[in-house]
Amino acid sequence: MRAFVNRNARSVEEAVALAREATLAGRSVAFAAGGSDLLQLMKDHIPSRAEAGEPDVLVNLKGIAGLDRIESAGDGTLRIGGLVTLSALVGNALVRERFTALAEAAETVATPQIRNVGTVAGNVAQRPWCWYFRNGFPCFKAGGDRCFSAGGENQLHAIFGGGPSYIVHPSDLAPALVALGARFRVAGPERERVVSGGDFFVLPRQDALRENVLADADVLIGVDVPAPAAGTRSAYHKVMDREAWTHALASAAVVMVMDGDVCRSASIVLGGVAPIPWRVPEAEALLAGERVTAELAREVGTAAVAGARPLAKNAYKVPLTRRVVERTVLALAARA
Amino acid sequence: MEGRQRNGVAPVGTVPSEEPEAGPGASDLTRRDFLGGSTAALVAAGVAPSVGHDATAPTVVQQAVPAAPRTAIRLTVNGVEHAFEVEDRWTLNEFLRDHLMLTGTKLGCERGECGACTVLVDGSPVYSCSTLAVWMDGKSIRTVEGLERDGRVSALQQAFIEHNAPQCGFCTPGQLMAATALLERNARPTADEVRRALVGNLCRCSNYNAIVEAVLAASGSAASTGGGE
Ligand SMILES: Cc1cc2nc3c(=O)[nH]c(=O)nc-3n(C[C@@H](O)[C@@H](O)[C@H](O)COP(=O)(O)OP(=O)(O)OC[C@H]3O[C@@H](n4cnc5c(N)ncnc54)[C@H](O)[C@@H]3O)c2cc1C
Ligand code: FES
Ligand code: FES
Numbered sequence: 001m002r003a004f005v006n007r008n009a010r011s012v013e014e015a016v017a018l019a020r021e022a023t024l025a026g027r028s029v030a031f032a033a034g035g036s037d038l039l040q041l042m043k044d045h046i047p048s049r050a051e052a053g054e055p056d057v058l059v060n061l062k063g064i065a066g067l068d069r070i071e072s073a074g075d076g077t078l079r080i081g082g083l084v085t086l087s088a089l090v091g092n093a094l095v096r097e098r099f100t101a102l103a104e105a106a107e108t109v110a111t112p113q114i115r116n117v118g119t120v121a122g123n124v125a126q127r128p129w130c131w132y133f134r135n136g137f138p139c140f141k142a143g144g145d146r147c148f149s150a151g152g153e154n155q156l157h158a159i160f161g162g163g164p165s166y167i168v169h170p171s172d173l174a175p176a177l178v179a180l181g182a183r184f185r186v187a188g189p190e191r192e193r194v195v196s197g198g199d200f201f202v203l204p205r206q207d208a209l210r211e212n213v214l215a216d217a218d219v220l221i222g223v224d225v226p227a228p229a230a231g232t233r234s235a236y237h238k239v240m241d242r243e244a245w246t247h248a249l250a251s252a253a254v255v256m257v258m259d260g261d262v263c264r265s266a267s268i269v270l271g272g273v274a275p276i277p278w279r280v281p282e283a284e285a286l287l288a289g290e291r292v293t294a295e296l297a298r299e300v301g302t303a304a305v306a307g308a309r310p311l312a313k314n315a316y317k318v319p320l321t322r323r324v325v326e327r328t329v330l331a332l333a334a335r336a
Numbered sequence: 337m338e339g340r341q342r343n344g345v346a347p348v349g350t351v352p353s354e355e356p357e358a359g360p361g362a363s364d365l366t367r368r369d370f371l372g373g374s375t376a377a378l379v380a381a382g383v384a385p386s387v388g389h390d391a392t393a394p395t396v397v398q399q400a401v402p403a404a405p406r407t408a409i410r411l412t413v414n415g416v417e418h419a420f421e422v423e424d425r426w427t428l429n430e431f432l433r434d435h436l437m438l439t440g441t442k443l444g445c446e447r448g449e450c451g452a453c454t455v456l457v458d459g460s461p462v463y464s465c466s467t468l469a470v471w472m473d474g475k476s477i478r479t480v481e482g483l484e485r486d487g488r489v490s491a492l493q494q495a496f497i498e499h500n501a502p503q504c505g506f507c508t509p510g511q512l513m514a515a516t517a518l519l520e521r522n523a524r525p526t527a528d529e530v531r532r533a534l535v536g537n538l539c540r541c542s543n544y545n546a547i548v549e550a551v552l553a554a555s556g557s558a559a560s561t562g563g564g565e
Contacts, residue, residue: 003404006424006470036466039427040447057422060471087460112514114448116460117467244535245449260494 001043004055006032008063012187014220018059019217020189028052029098032060033083033115033294034108037126042073046136048127049258050143050209056171067221070095074225076296082121082185084221086173089108090157099225101234101253105176108238109307111245121220124174124184124200125212128167130157140165140208147204154311156249159318160196160274165204167313168272169211170247176236179253182225201276211275231258233335237328238271239320248272250321252304254328261333263287268304268329273321280304283325292333301326409473413438421553429453430463431469432479435525440480440509444538451537454510455479461514463538472490480509483516492516494555511537515551523557551559 009015015031022029023325030048032038037047038058047053068082070092074325078099080089089095096103100281109115109123127133128141130149147165149157157166178197186193212251214220228234238251251271257264266287270278283304290296301322308318404423411418413436422431426427429446432438432455444452446465453465456478489497492515502508511534518525518533525533530551531544539547 001401001425001427003425005405005424006407006468032468032471034472035468036448037464039468043446062471108447109452112533113451113454113461113463113536115463116457160499208463 001039001055002045003313004042004079004214006057007060008060010063012064012067012221013291014185015059015061016217017055017190017217017220017228022057022059023216027056027061028054029057029216030055032058033062033119033233033253034085034114035120035122036118036241038080040134041127044134044136046134047142053143061219064151073224077212077254078225078227079222080120081117081222083220084120086115086118086120086123087112088262089120096152097226098232099180099234100290101176101179101236101255102173105172105251105253106240108236108240108244108248108251109172111195120173120223123171124177124223125220128211128275129170130167133167140204143169143209147208150311152182153313155313156244157311157314157323158274159305159308159310159314161203161272161276162274162309162311163205164188165275167204167210167211168247168273169201169274169276170272171277172236172238172248172251172271174250175253175269175277176234177223177225178277179269180225180228181267182223184223186214186218188215188223192221193213194224197277204275208231226253229257229264231264232256233258233332235328235332235335237324237331239324248252250317250324252321252324252328253277254325254332256292256305256329256332261289261291263292265335266329270302270304270321273308274319277317280307280325282306286330291328294330296335300329340501343383367471389565407470407473409470411472411474412476414478420469424468424470426469428455428457428467428469428477429464429470430500432464432477438479438481442506442509444506448508449538451514452507454513456513456517459517463515463536478513478516480512483512490549491515492519492554495550499546499550500552501543501547501550503539503543507537507539507541511539511547515547515554518551519555525551528553537546 005020009018019029041048045054047054048278067083069081070084071079073079075135086106086109090103132139132148133141137148139146139148150265158168182197184195184200200209234255236253238248240246241249245327248271250273256266266284268284283300286303304325305318305322310318343532406421406423408421418560429443432441441455442452444450448463448466453463454461457475483493514534514537527548528550533541
């Protein structure tokens with residue numbers, strides 16, 4: 001790796017200040033949580049931020065006290081610190097019980113070794129794993145002016161929301177968090193702000209260089225997940241090209257509020273198929289107020305992919321996604 | 337990648353292809369001492385790589401590079417305390433292998449995709465290639481060298497030997513560390529729990545069934561035969 005300075009931040013304020021200080025001094029900076037994504041980029045000399053290039057300064061967040069906690073607020077909101085590891089999330093009984101999709105999503109991430117260091121914030125903010133970007137092609141995501149997948153090897157790329165870049169958002173937690181209505185807590189040089197899941201992730205047509213609203217000195221301090229309404233159940237289903245240790249070809253986070261066998265409301269968010277966690281409102285609407293039958297689940301699956309625009313080599317993702325949604329909805333309705 | 341680049345400029349052509357004879361009267365230099373020593377000497381003498389280089393290409397003159405930032409850390413490795421000034425950019429793997437000379441921990445992919453570099457950090461398995469030494473300040477690291485007690489291998493290591501769990505052996509230190517962590521958490525895992533705990537450790541020789549068997553045997557679990565489930 002290129003030489004850089006590691007600075008240990010002891011507080012969020014210090015982390016923001018260190019990042020700003022470095023930026024003002026003309027040095028590029030990156031926040032480091034578990035490092036499981038960041039270090040791979042640095043070893044390959046790939047910019048961890050499109051505009052900034054390789055980091056001269058790493059601001060290590062791991063020493064910030066209190067950001068590694070999972071707490072339940074008075075109103076039942078689940079407050080997850082940005083430094084909570086994926087292993088801690090998987091092992092948390094409350095998360096498993098009440099926010100099941102999130103625990104299931106965390107469990108599908110990579111391997112125990114990566115879950116032991118990988119954090120919630122790092123998972124959500126990880127850079128794309130498009131093979132062009134990760135192999136040093138000067139694409140949008142690296143600050144370039146092109147997407148090589150558009151006319152190239154796009155087997156793993158987006159079928160929704162693509163253009164001008166066709167990356168898929170790599171995070172497994174993101175679809176689950178968005179489906180559960182999570183809000184993202186961000187600290188920056190200004191005041192702390194709270195951003196909804198719908199606003200946190202950014203489509204390439206809004207800004208091709210980045211995947212979310214985090215600016216250079218913004219720290220994602222955590223996520224708040226509202227208390228689920230009575231009768232809520234949720235699940236995350238992920239399909240990979242092998243059994244483990246890789247990102248989703250397609251995945252679905254499904255949250256349903258059930259009243260007996262009638263679904264009051266649902267939210268369905270897809271992973272692995274779009275540059276952001278991809279919500280499918282038409283499919284959700286079909287479930288509202290209905291008894292969940294095999295027939296209905298099939299229609300929901302079909303509605304979920306109605307807007308798909310596959311590229312030359314990823315049309316397989318359309319039926320795959322349809323079936324992922326169908327089976328997850330059906331399995332969830334049957335879950336006690 | 338730094339490791340790769342270093343391998344790339346190592347004077348491969350000058351490394352002897354034969355191992356030193358270990359016959360009677362031969363020095364008791366090990367292969368590792370020999371290779372390590374000779375490579376270091378060549379690097380120190382500034383031997384330039386010649387293999388595959390175009391003679392007409394301009395000579396690359398090594399610029400005086402400003403020293404890479406360093407940080408003093410304290411950590412425990414296999415129960416021994418160390419105070420060390422590490423370069424901020426060293427991975428934990430680099431620190432263990434190249435600076436503490438604990439070469440039992442392997443380096444395979446150097447990108448979180450094989451598991452050969454697995455060590456325990458405060459009891460949890462972690463890829464040493466994918467974390468920094470400077471982040472280990474105050475932590476306790478265990479490597480494969482720390483598994484034996486009083487010159488005796490651990491029960492798990494013994495089970496690996498008895499069940500032929502290592503073939504080429506390259507993945508073995510990582511498998512051992514991941515399995516050690518599992519058994520410390522769950523003394524009697526099922527075969528499925530073993531597989532789940534070892535999912536982050538590839539075995540290129542594909543000796544998975546024997547590895548699972550060995551872990552089950554070490555756990556004292558009855559179901560230690562038969563690979564599949
Ligand atoms: C082989 C392999 C397989 C993987 N498989 C999966 C998978 O199946 N599913 C999946 O979801 N992920 C996968 N990953 C990605 C894995 O890195 C993430 O899951 C992990 O959670 C990242 O967390 P981290 O703390 O290590 O992030 P880091 O590497 O520390 O950071 C990642 C990025 O986020 C930024 N960042 C980190 N924390 C903050 C913060 N608090 N505020 C602002 N920015 C921040 C960093 O600057 C960096 O750009 C895989 C990675 C590897 C190497
Ligand atoms: S060398 Fe670390 S995972 Fe392969
Ligand atoms: S024994 Fe050869 S890689 Fe596992």
